[in-house]
Every structure is written in structure tokens, then in C-alpha cells.
Amino acid sequence: MDTLHIAQQARPLPDGFLDALAARFGERCSTAQAVREHHGRDESPYPVMPPDAVVYARDVDEVAWVARHCHDHGIALIPYGAGSSLEGHLLAVQGGVCLDLSGMDRIVAVHAEDFTATVQAGVTRKQLNEALRDTGLFFPIDPGADASLGGMAATRASGTNAVRYGTMRENVMSLKVVTADGRVIETASRARKSSAGYDLTRLFVGSEGTLGIIVEVTVRLYPQPEAVSAAICNFPDLDAAVQSVIEVIQMGVPVARIEFMDAHAVRATNRYSHLSLRESPLLLFEFHGSPASVREQAESVQAIAREHGGQDFQWADRPEDRSRLWTARHNAYFAGLQLRPGCRSSTTDVCVPISRLAECVGETARELDQASFPYTIVGHVGDGNFHVLMLLDPDDPDEWAESERLNQRLVARAIAMQGTCTGEHGVGLHKQAFMRAEHGQDALDVMAALKAALDPRNVLNPGKILPPAA
Amino acid sequence: MDTLHIAQQARPLPDGFLDALAARFGERCSTAQAVREHHGRDESPYPVMPPDAVVYARDVDEVAWVARHCHDHGIALIPYGAGSSLEGHLLAVQGGVCLDLSGMDRIVAVHAEDFTATVQAGVTRKQLNEALRDTGLFFPIDPGADASLGGMAATRASGTNAVRYGTMRENVMSLKVVTADGRVIETASRARKSSAGYDLTRLFVGSEGTLGIIVEVTVRLYPQPEAVSAAICNFPDLDAAVQSVIEVIQMGVPVARIEFMDAHAVRATNRYSHLSLRESPLLLFEFHGSPASVREQAESVQAIAREHGGQDFQWADRPEDRSRLWTARHNAYFAGLQLRPGCRSSTTDVCVPISRLAECVGETARELDQASFPYTIVGHVGDGNFHVLMLLDPDDPDEWAESERLNQRLVARAIAMQGTCTGEHGVGLHKQAFMRAEHGQDALDVMAALKAALDPRNVLNPGKILPPAA
Structure with missing residues (x-):
């Protein structure tokens, strides 16, 4: 079970740091244990790792203020949407401030004639589709959970409709982002295509809160099919x-x-x-x-x-x-969890070229059939993407170690087939160990250079995506 | 005509720099004036600005060698594909080495069952489609010119089919890139989707040779329609x-x-x-x-x-x-050019949300009707993207100044309509002046930070995309 145990290494808070937050946000800044613990976990198998404080932001100015405050003091800052991520994205491995954006839930604009909607980061996909009901349009990306659009952009989410409509990569047109030091940028215009400079939109999509804080998302919409x-x-x-x-x-x-x-x-x-x-x-x-x-x-x-x-x-x-x-x-x-009452789950996802899918799923199932615990496989197989849910005895370290070994073998198999260690769940903590095998050290160094350029003090969701230096 | 006159500021070449190139590449390194002039221009209205030398690369190792050589000596390096760019992308504003990749024209792999092809950067779109003829598949992106796939990726090209099939942004799955200091990275696997870290593919697509040298491109293919x-x-x-x-x-x-x-x-x-x-x-x-x-x-x-x-x-x-x-x-x-024998052209493109297209095209045409020279408007209007071709007397500075004013007004109009200063031609030199109005200074600073992170000595196609500091 060791791979799932990471020690929290919280940075010491300077004197007055929390007082300043409390003075600025009043009741919307909480250090209550229950609130911190609720924000110090996601749907991953990791134990809770709470932040030092939780701040509920209401608008972009507040997000920028918190970013500057954390940046000035070198304190970790973790953006939080719906809490539905799966790989440990939200754990406060270095303590700090969790910035809950769920209250930023305003539909900013629907341009039905252009097939675009702009929403605040806390708007969920169901809320958006509810708001679109009378327009004849819909937003197709559907990762299962009623995730926030900000979180979906941050993890490059996809789901059941991606085979036809693409993922967040293809469907985010533009973002409003607060940088590590509290500047506010727009990553693109509302034009359907552009060749005007570096693709900042795609840089922040999938960056898991490590390069900037997504506060507004402009997405593509589609006509409801006849x-x-x-x-x-x-x-x-x-x-x-x-x-x-x-x-x-x-x-x-x-x-x-x-x-x-x-x-x-x-x-x-x-x-x-x-x-x-x-x-x-x-x-x-x-x-x-x-x-x-x-x-x-x-x-x-x-x-x-x-x-x-x-x-x-x-x-x-x-x-x-x-x-x-x-x-x-x-x-x-949730149905899978009921197969073994009292269990906890470890879930994983990989994606391979479609020509290797049968081989990859088949070998995986044959290995899992030998495991000492139950499992299920489901998948968005039109994209070559599938998930394994392993149902584990929370108190049996051998089962957890076995599940980690099987996960490692699955990911190695997918990478050997020119696939990826995660099709849609993201890296968080749990897939970091595979980043080197998938990308190679030189590409990881490029990613690290981007991180250092945009977040030189390493305050934005530190300890995620990039593995520690070899 | 002043906006089109930029003085070349070539960096002094250190002793032995050219000798080392000549020793490594023999006849595939040229300093002949005709060769340098041919490589010091594109289809833009700018006067020729030749590099100091042209090197014809045959493989990735050679590209990496040239990159290291230029990087070590702080000399500019400009990747060159088919020479069909339109906004001054290829001009050697700081002299240096033009790296001609047209000889890297090998189809590396066609995975018909996965709808992907991997080609060297010098392969042109027609060559690729010729090679695909018997597979029942095709590559749809069609910018008109028979551009190289490397160049199309570098400018985020699109064209007539984009309304259905997307642009290079959507259709490049992965790149092999040589970094400024000569390392070789792959930006992604061949999986159709991935959430495994920063989107390096989309970072290099549209970077116009300023962040890395694209040497191999893996693209999506589509079934030939029934x-x-x-x-x-x-x-x-x-x-x-x-x-x-x-x-x-x-x-x-x-x-x-x-x-x-x-x-x-x-x-x-x-x-x-x-x-x-x-x-x-x-x-x-x-x-x-x-x-x-x-x-x-x-x-x-x-x-x-x-x-x-x-x-x-x-x-x-x-x-x-x-x-x-x-x-x-x-x-x-070419037909447009014949409307005025002996003319030269200045061409421009913008892209706006579709709801503003009629207004944008209409106002533009009304202004152009008052101009002292002929023009044509064509466009990939399904994307909200259109081009203006202005046919100018090469010897009449008033006409050139007028065309620049009209271009500036067109771009300002597009940006005011939440559009972009270029839908598909790219920034090069000619659209730099509009980058600040479109993106804002803070977003430009983020782009500059990315450039500094990946090319700290500013050797890769220097002086392009990003405007000089305000």
C-alpha cells in the first residue's frame, strides 16, 4: 500500500497569513477541521490530506487577491471545483489554501447563434445543459460525475460522448485564467479558429491547476440532434x-x-x-x-x-x-462498489490506439481474473479508452499492493502499445510515476520549464502532474 | 509603406561558424546569394531578407546538430518548409541559418486501422494524400498551397475543409520536435485522447518555429467519404x-x-x-x-x-x-493578381464569430470599394474566416500606405467583434502589431515567458509572433 502513502509536507504559514485571509473573506474563509478534510480529498483512494484553510471565492477579483496573497508568501494554492477528480488532484500535499470555486456558478453568456457559452468555473455540466434547454443546443462532454466546467477543463475531461464530439481539448474555445501572481488573462477570442500566437487555451486545459486558476470557460455548443x-x-x-x-x-x-x-x-x-x-x-x-x-x-x-x-x-x-x-x-x-460491501475502490484509466484495444483489454482482463479481489471494466471504447475498477478491502495492505502492481502492469502495457497512462482522469498524484515512461525525460524537462515559467514560486497545486526529479 | 519596411539586424557570426556548417554538410550548406535570397522571403509583401546560410537537413540528427550549433553560438535559426507562408514568417530579420526541411520527405508510417499517419516535416499535403490513395483514407486539411506538413503545423493552418474536419490544431495528434538546444522530444502518444500532462502538441502547433523545430508530424486521417x-x-x-x-x-x-x-x-x-x-x-x-x-x-x-x-x-x-x-x-x-498586371499583392485574413460575419464582411467591402486599387474577398466563411487580397502598384507608396491603413481597420473591426487578427495565416511579422490589442499585455507576457522558457537565447526564428516590448 506504500505507493498510496505520501507524507504531507505542509509549508509553514507566515504570521498573519490566515488573519489576512479571514479579514478579507470573513465567514467565507474556514479553518474548521470538517471543512478542511472535505476539501483535502477527492474520489481517489488516497487518505485525506487537508489544506490549512478553505476560501470560498465569489468573483475573479477575489481569486486574484488570494493568488497574490499566496504568491507573495510562497504558500500553496489549490483550486477546487466539485471534488470529483479521481487521482489525488486535490490533496494538499504541501498544505496551504484550497480555493473553492463552486460559488462562481453564473452563466455569463450564451451566444446561441455562435454555438458558444461562457460560464464561471463553478458551473456544472448539468447546470449548463439546464440553462441551454430552450435554445435547441447542448454541451456534450459528459464525464459521468456532475463536475464543474472549470474542473473539467483543468483535467481535460471527456467521457461517453467524446467519440463523436471530442474532449475538453476540442471543446474549450477560450478561458479566463488568473496567473500565479494574480494577473487575469483571456486565452483566446471567440473566433472559431485563430493562428494568432501560442495556444494558451490548450496549455491551461489539462494543467490541473498547476499553471493558473481557471475562472471562466467558453465552450462550444452543438445543436440538439433531431x-x-x-x-x-x-x-x-x-x-x-x-x-x-x-x-x-x-x-x-x-x-x-x-x-x-x-x-x-x-x-x-x-x-x-x-x-x-x-x-x-x-x-x-x-x-x-x-x-x-x-x-x-x-x-x-x-x-x-x-x-x-x-x-x-x-x-x-x-x-x-x-x-x-x-x-x-x-x-x-457506485454499482461496482456494491459488489463488495465495505470495500474501497482503486480506479484507473488508460487509452490506446484502437487497433490495440482488444489486445489491451483482453490481457488486462486475464490478469485481473487472477486477482484476489473483484473488479469491473467499463470504457469509452470508441476512443480506445477504458477504466478498471478494483474493489479492495480497506484494511488489507496486500490487496492494495496487488492492485498497485496490476495498475502498473496495465499502464506499462498501454504505453508499450503507443497509448497513454490516462485517457481522461488526469495525472494528479497517482499517475506521476508513469510520466517519465510515457513522455521521456526531455519532454518532462520541457513541461517543468513551462511550470517554472508560469509559476516560479511553485505555489499552484504543487506536487501534482510532474514527478519529482529523478 | 513604412510598416512593411523592417531593417535586417543580423547578428555577427563568430569566426569559424560557417566553416563548421560547411564541414558538416558539404554541398548541403549554401551561402550562394540566389539560394539565400530564395530562402529569405515567403508569399508576403515584404522585401527579401536573406539568411547568412542555408542548410538542407536530411534527418533528425542533422537538425539537432544545427540547433546545438546555433544555440551554442547564439545565432538565429529559421526552419523552412515549402516557403508558402504569407505574413513574413521566413524572413531572416536577424540573419542566421535557414534550415530547409524539404528533403525530410519520408512517410514514416501509415496506421490505417487507427486513422493516423506519421510523416517527416517536409512531406507536403498532396504527397501525403497520394500515399494514402489506396487506403480509403485521406488527410483533409487543405490551405490551398501544397504546403509541407511541418509548416502547416507550425502556422496552425486550415483552409477549405476546416468547417467539417477542423484545423491543424484538431488534427495533429503528436509531433517530434527538436528543442532550441538540440534535444529531441515526442509531444504525445498515438492515443486518440490523453490527460497525461501539459499539451505540448498544441503548444508547438502554431508556434511558427519560435519554440522548437518540428521534424515529424502525426496526423489524424478520415475515411474517404462514400x-x-x-x-x-x-x-x-x-x-x-x-x-x-x-x-x-x-x-x-x-x-x-x-x-x-x-x-x-x-x-x-x-x-x-x-x-x-x-x-x-x-x-x-x-x-x-x-x-x-x-x-x-x-x-x-x-x-x-x-x-x-x-x-x-x-x-x-x-x-x-x-x-x-x-x-x-x-x-x-493567382487569378486575383491577374486583375492588375504588374501588381504586387498584400493579403490579410481575419476570423470572427459567425454571428458577426455579415457585418464584418459588409463593412470591409464598403471600405474597400472606396480604395484606389482593386481587391478581392474570398473566405472559408463557414468558420467566420475571410481573406482580402489587395492589388497594389509596387512603386506607389501611397497605395501601400492606404492598404496598410485598410488592413489595420479590418483587423481592429474583427477584434472589436470578438474575433482574431488571423484565422489561419499566422502572425509572422505582419500581424505582430495587433497582438497586444487582441490578447492584452498580460497574456502577451505569458507568451513571452513561454518563449523565454523554451528558447532562452532567442535563437529560434527570432523577431516573429511576439511584438517588441511596448
């Missing part, structure tokens, strides 16, 4: 399901979602969501488009599935049926 | 054409290309390409998809065009007809 249809298809085995995915992608069928669940995940979902899905590997599809295009896509996909022994499609055409299906898919994480 | 259809539609006036574009985009019709030509451009094209198009503002469309989807798209677009007084579509269904049409469109630049 027709939507969803279906489930069961397969005799994992390989048949994954091979079908590969062929669908290689045929260029523009599916909106193509999700994989292994038999364990289906079983867990049946129990948790009171469904009666056949408990063999399955794919969930969703098709968006005109009625004719949706029909055409569905026909192409059914033909491919049949060739691989797929059962007949079970359709979910009514919105409420689709909603039930996707809720069940999104609850696969 | 059905393709193209059509021309004339409109009574500019506004009707542009309003139609806006509605097509807002309807979410997935057109592959939607190009605008004003009446002047049509007239020039008729003469140059021996066509008999009606000489009023027109739109060129191309539709990609299944036969049913192409039909559906075409019907939606025709309905919109009719509402705005569009004439009947003239279809180009045979590949040779489409090819003639797009060749004519791509030759619009």
Missing part, C-alpha cells in the same frame, strides 16, 4: 465486443456513444439499478442525427455486431428509457 | 450569400466546405481559369457522407439559399468537374 436512438447489444465474449467497436470506428460510422461494460459491470449494474440486462459483455450505443442518418448508422452497426455474434439490439427510443440506461451506465462506479 | 457532391450558388449580393452561410452553420448541416467569393474574385477566376461563372457573389459547397446524407444536406442548404435569393445550384458531381472547381478556387489568389 433524432436520437440508443441500443444495447450483448456479445458472447469480451473480444467479440471490442472487435465490433474497432470495426464501427474503422468504418467511420459517426456514433455519438459507444460504451463497453464487462460481465462484472453488467451484473453490478443490474443489482444497483434494478435492471435485467443479460450478464455478458455488452456495448451501449447512441446515435445522433437526422432520422435517416440515425437509421443508417444503426443498420451499419447492427451488421457489424451480428458478424461478431452480437445478440439482437434492445432499443431505447423513448427519452425516459435512454435516460434510465445512461443513468445506469453513469452509476456503474 | 459520396461527395459539390455545387455553386450565386447570390444577388454579398449579404445574402453570407446570411445563407450563417443559417447553414446554425442549422448544424455538416457541410464539408462552404466557400465565399465576391464578384471581383469570380471575375478574376473566370478569366484565369477559363470558366463562365456568373459574376456575382457566390458560395461553393461540398458535401461528404453517405449518398442519403449528402442528399439530405444538399436539400437543407438549397432551401436556405433559396430564401436568400440564391440562384439554382450548379452541380459538379463528377470528380473531374469538382477538381476543376476547387482548382479554380485555389487559384483565386
Whole structure:
């Protein structure tokens, strides 16, 4: 379990540091233990590591003030959205201030005619889609959790719709960012494309709070599809399901979602969501488009599935049926936890080129079948991305050590296949050990130079993304 | 004409600097005046500014060697692809070495099953598509010129297909880059998505040779569409054409290309390409998809065009007809030049949110109608991006000064509309003066910090992108 134990090394707070915060923010600055502990963890398996104080910001000026205060005193500053990250992103490994942005939840502007919306960082994806309901538009990125847009940008999130609509990388048009020393910049205009200088937007997307604090996000929107249809298809085995995915992608069928669940995940979902899905590997599809295009896509996909022994499609055409299906898919994480009452989970994600997906998932499943604990595999397989959820006895260090070994083997396998150690969860603490193997030391040095250039005092979410020097 | 006159300030070459190059590269190092002059210009209106030497590199090791040599001696180094840039990107404002990468023209790998290709920087887009011919795949980015993939990545190029397939920003998956001091890095894996650290790929895309030397490019490929259809539609006036574009985009019709030509451009094209198009503002469309989807798209677009007084579509269904049409469109630049024999051109591009496109194009045309020289407007209007070609008497400084004033007013108009000073041409020298207005000083300072971090001796294409300190 050692890889999951990191000692907190809090920086000493200068005299008067907390008093100044309290004087500026009053009740919106808290040092209560419960509040600090709530902000000193995420959905990762790490033990809590609380910050010294939590500040609830209401506007950009307040964020800039806190940034300057921390920068001037060399104190760590961790931006906090919805707390739904998975790899230890939010742990206060060097103590300091956690800046809770959930109160910055204003929809700043919707430009329906340009297919863009600008929101404050604390707005969640569900809140945004609720606000868009009457415009005929929607924001497609859907990582499962009702994450904040600021957090989704910071982790380069994606999820079930990415195979059709892309990830936060493709869908963030511009950001308002507070720099380490409290300056406020806009990273781009609202033009759909630009060649005017360095791509600051993409630099901050995925930077996990280590290069700047995202306070506003302008995203691309899409027309609500005229027709939507969803279906489930069961397969005799994992390989048949994954091979079908590969062929669908290689045929260029523009599916909106193509999700994989292994038999364990289906079983867990049946129990948790009171469904009666056949408990063999399955794919969930969703098709968006005109009625004719949706029909055409569905026909192409059914033909491919049949060739691989797929059962007949079970359709979910009514919105409420689709909603039930996707809720069940999104609850696969919680459903998995119920497979082993009292367990804690360790979750991981990798992404490989689609041509290697069957091999990568297959080898992984064969290894996990030998493990001493239960697991599930689900994935956004249209992108070559899948997740493993390992269900562990919180008090058994051997199980944790075993899960860490399996995670390491999985990541090594993905990197050897020209893939990545994380498709969408981010690096946080838990994937740092793989950064060198994936990128090489020279590329890591370039990343470290960028970090030093934008945050010379190393105050922004220190200890994340970049591994300690070799 | 003063804004176009920049004095070359060549750095003094240390003793033996050129001798070492000559010893290493033999005949592939040239100081011949003709070779230097050929490499000291691009398609911009600037006078030639030759480098001190031109080196023709054959592989990554050679590029790294030259980078180290220039870095050690603090001499400027300018990567050179096809020479087709438009804003002065290639001018040796501080002298130094021009590194010609056109000989690095090997297709390194085509992974058809993953829809990716890896090519050396000197491979041109036509060469790549030729190599892909039998795979059923194609690379869509098409800036008109047969540019090198390295150059297209470096300028964040796009062109006619971007409305459907995106720009180099979306379609470069990974780069091999030689750093200022001669290290070689890969910016990403071949996974379709990743959250593993800072987005180095997007940092180098659009950096115009100022942050590193792109030596290898991995791009996304797409299935050749099952059905393709193209059509021309004339409109009574500019506004009707542009309003139609806006509605097509807002309807979410997935057109592959939607190009605008004003009446002047049509007239020039008729003469140059021996066509008999009606000489009023027109739109060129191309539709990609299944036969049913192409039909559906075409019907939606025709309905919109009719509402705005569009004439009947003239279809180009045979590949040779489409090819003639797009060749004519791509030759619009050369065709424009023929409108005024003996002229030189100044070209510019801006990009605005689509809701402001009609206003921006309209105001621009009204101003240009008052100019003392001819002009044409063409554009990738589905993205809100358009170009102005101004045809100037090379010996009349008043015309050049007037064209600069009009360019400045156009860019100011685009920025005021939340647009950008360049949609796809890049900054080079000619758009530097607008960087502060577009990004603000604080964002420029962030860009300058990135440049200083990755190129501390300022050897990589110095004097480009970032304006001199205020």
C-alpha cells in the first residue's frame, strides 16, 4: 500500500497569513477541521490530506487577491471545483489554501447563434445543459460525475460522448485564467479558429491547476440532434465486443456513444439499478442525427455486431428509457462498489490506439481474473479508452499492493502499445510515476520549464502532474 | 509603406561558424546569394531578407546538430518548409541559418486501422494524400498551397475543409520536435485522447518555429467519404450569400466546405481559369457522407439559399468537374493578381464569430470599394474566416500606405467583434502589431515567458509572433 502513502509536507504559514485571509473573506474563509478534510480529498483512494484553510471565492477579483496573497508568501494554492477528480488532484500535499470555486456558478453568456457559452468555473455540466434547454443546443462532454466546467477543463475531461464530439481539448474555445501572481488573462477570442500566437487555451486545459486558476470557460455548443436512438447489444465474449467497436470506428460510422461494460459491470449494474440486462459483455450505443442518418448508422452497426455474434439490439427510443440506461451506465462506479460491501475502490484509466484495444483489454482482463479481489471494466471504447475498477478491502495492505502492481502492469502495457497512462482522469498524484515512461525525460524537462515559467514560486497545486526529479 | 519596411539586424557570426556548417554538410550548406535570397522571403509583401546560410537537413540528427550549433553560438535559426507562408514568417530579420526541411520527405508510417499517419516535416499535403490513395483514407486539411506538413503545423493552418474536419490544431495528434538546444522530444502518444500532462502538441502547433523545430508530424486521417457532391450558388449580393452561410452553420448541416467569393474574385477566376461563372457573389459547397446524407444536406442548404435569393445550384458531381472547381478556387489568389498586371499583392485574413460575419464582411467591402486599387474577398466563411487580397502598384507608396491603413481597420473591426487578427495565416511579422490589442499585455507576457522558457537565447526564428516590448 506504500505507493498510496505520501507524507504531507505542509509549508509553514507566515504570521498573519490566515488573519489576512479571514479579514478579507470573513465567514467565507474556514479553518474548521470538517471543512478542511472535505476539501483535502477527492474520489481517489488516497487518505485525506487537508489544506490549512478553505476560501470560498465569489468573483475573479477575489481569486486574484488570494493568488497574490499566496504568491507573495510562497504558500500553496489549490483550486477546487466539485471534488470529483479521481487521482489525488486535490490533496494538499504541501498544505496551504484550497480555493473553492463552486460559488462562481453564473452563466455569463450564451451566444446561441455562435454555438458558444461562457460560464464561471463553478458551473456544472448539468447546470449548463439546464440553462441551454430552450435554445435547441447542448454541451456534450459528459464525464459521468456532475463536475464543474472549470474542473473539467483543468483535467481535460471527456467521457461517453467524446467519440463523436471530442474532449475538453476540442471543446474549450477560450478561458479566463488568473496567473500565479494574480494577473487575469483571456486565452483566446471567440473566433472559431485563430493562428494568432501560442495556444494558451490548450496549455491551461489539462494543467490541473498547476499553471493558473481557471475562472471562466467558453465552450462550444452543438445543436440538439433531431433524432436520437440508443441500443444495447450483448456479445458472447469480451473480444467479440471490442472487435465490433474497432470495426464501427474503422468504418467511420459517426456514433455519438459507444460504451463497453464487462460481465462484472453488467451484473453490478443490474443489482444497483434494478435492471435485467443479460450478464455478458455488452456495448451501449447512441446515435445522433437526422432520422435517416440515425437509421443508417444503426443498420451499419447492427451488421457489424451480428458478424461478431452480437445478440439482437434492445432499443431505447423513448427519452425516459435512454435516460434510465445512461443513468445506469453513469452509476456503474457506485454499482461496482456494491459488489463488495465495505470495500474501497482503486480506479484507473488508460487509452490506446484502437487497433490495440482488444489486445489491451483482453490481457488486462486475464490478469485481473487472477486477482484476489473483484473488479469491473467499463470504457469509452470508441476512443480506445477504458477504466478498471478494483474493489479492495480497506484494511488489507496486500490487496492494495496487488492492485498497485496490476495498475502498473496495465499502464506499462498501454504505453508499450503507443497509448497513454490516462485517457481522461488526469495525472494528479497517482499517475506521476508513469510520466517519465510515457513522455521521456526531455519532454518532462520541457513541461517543468513551462511550470517554472508560469509559476516560479511553485505555489499552484504543487506536487501534482510532474514527478519529482529523478 | 513604412510598416512593411523592417531593417535586417543580423547578428555577427563568430569566426569559424560557417566553416563548421560547411564541414558538416558539404554541398548541403549554401551561402550562394540566389539560394539565400530564395530562402529569405515567403508569399508576403515584404522585401527579401536573406539568411547568412542555408542548410538542407536530411534527418533528425542533422537538425539537432544545427540547433546545438546555433544555440551554442547564439545565432538565429529559421526552419523552412515549402516557403508558402504569407505574413513574413521566413524572413531572416536577424540573419542566421535557414534550415530547409524539404528533403525530410519520408512517410514514416501509415496506421490505417487507427486513422493516423506519421510523416517527416517536409512531406507536403498532396504527397501525403497520394500515399494514402489506396487506403480509403485521406488527410483533409487543405490551405490551398501544397504546403509541407511541418509548416502547416507550425502556422496552425486550415483552409477549405476546416468547417467539417477542423484545423491543424484538431488534427495533429503528436509531433517530434527538436528543442532550441538540440534535444529531441515526442509531444504525445498515438492515443486518440490523453490527460497525461501539459499539451505540448498544441503548444508547438502554431508556434511558427519560435519554440522548437518540428521534424515529424502525426496526423489524424478520415475515411474517404462514400459520396461527395459539390455545387455553386450565386447570390444577388454579398449579404445574402453570407446570411445563407450563417443559417447553414446554425442549422448544424455538416457541410464539408462552404466557400465565399465576391464578384471581383469570380471575375478574376473566370478569366484565369477559363470558366463562365456568373459574376456575382457566390458560395461553393461540398458535401461528404453517405449518398442519403449528402442528399439530405444538399436539400437543407438549397432551401436556405433559396430564401436568400440564391440562384439554382450548379452541380459538379463528377470528380473531374469538382477538381476543376476547387482548382479554380485555389487559384483565386493567382487569378486575383491577374486583375492588375504588374501588381504586387498584400493579403490579410481575419476570423470572427459567425454571428458577426455579415457585418464584418459588409463593412470591409464598403471600405474597400472606396480604395484606389482593386481587391478581392474570398473566405472559408463557414468558420467566420475571410481573406482580402489587395492589388497594389509596387512603386506607389501611397497605395501601400492606404492598404496598410485598410488592413489595420479590418483587423481592429474583427477584434472589436470578438474575433482574431488571423484565422489561419499566422502572425509572422505582419500581424505582430495587433497582438497586444487582441490578447492584452498580460497574456502577451505569458507568451513571452513561454518563449523565454523554451528558447532562452532567442535563437529560434527570432523577431516573429511576439511584438517588441511596448
